[in-house]
């Protein structure tokens with residue numbers, strides 16, 4: 001998978017060079033290219049923003065640098081086009097399902113906005129030749145798209161074959177489709193500062209361990225995400241109906 005990221009703070013994306021994503025890039029599973037949007041400005045101050053039409057606070061990112069950057073890095077007459085992801089507070093909620101969807105793409109491009117956002121014509125013009133998806137990573141306000149790109153790239157990259165050591169762990173995780181939050185995990189020592197590891201986990205009885213883990217998943221989900229528990233219950237009922 002090729003990933004292109006456009007930002008006025010390219011150093012923000014240095015995190016993509018470390019850990020899981022960094023290893024994937026070094027092993028050739030990922031081809032990560034970060035671009036400084038200001039490289040496509042032509043004035044002394046390398047201007048990327050201007051005042052908003054219609055008034056209002058703040059500044060808006062000018063369309064010209066984006067258009068030139070996209071033309072240069074992913075030319076319209078090229079053999080293929082990326083899927084363009086634009087982080088924005090007004091976007092489609094990012095989810096594990098969307099992470100799986102994006103992990104299937106051969107080429108992704110991410111446009112990191114700043115200020116009050118990117119001129120609306122940039123996405124509209126890009127959509128003339130590539131699929132554009134505006135995405136939000138959550139119902140809270142950030143100052144720009146870079147953090148969102150780091151979140152999405154990590155969630156996507158770990159789904160790519162060969163990126164994480166134990167693909168089986170993907171199946172057991174929260175939000176990975178069976179609908180419950182995962183159970184708590186423990187390791188040595190068996191006792192630490194007056195806290196013991198649950199005895200069942202030391203029993204070697206795999207049936208009891210599996211039952212305890214399921215009960216913990218249900219308890220945690222009921223406590224923290226009753227919405228997921230309701231959906232999980234409905235999916236169980238639907239499976240029962242289908243089986244009967």
Ligand SMILES: N#Cc1c(-c2ccc3ccn(Cc4ccc(CN5CCOCC5)cc4)c3c2)n[nH]c1N
Pocket residue numbers: 087088089091112113114115116117118135136137138139140141142143144145148
């Ligand atoms: N993904 C994601 C994000 C982002 C995100 C992503 C990209 C950019 C680019 C600029 N910003 C700053 C910004 C903040 C608030 C607003 C809303 N405006 C409405 C009208 O009044 C003024 C304010 C716009 C732009 C961004 C924020 N925030 N939260 C997420 N989950």
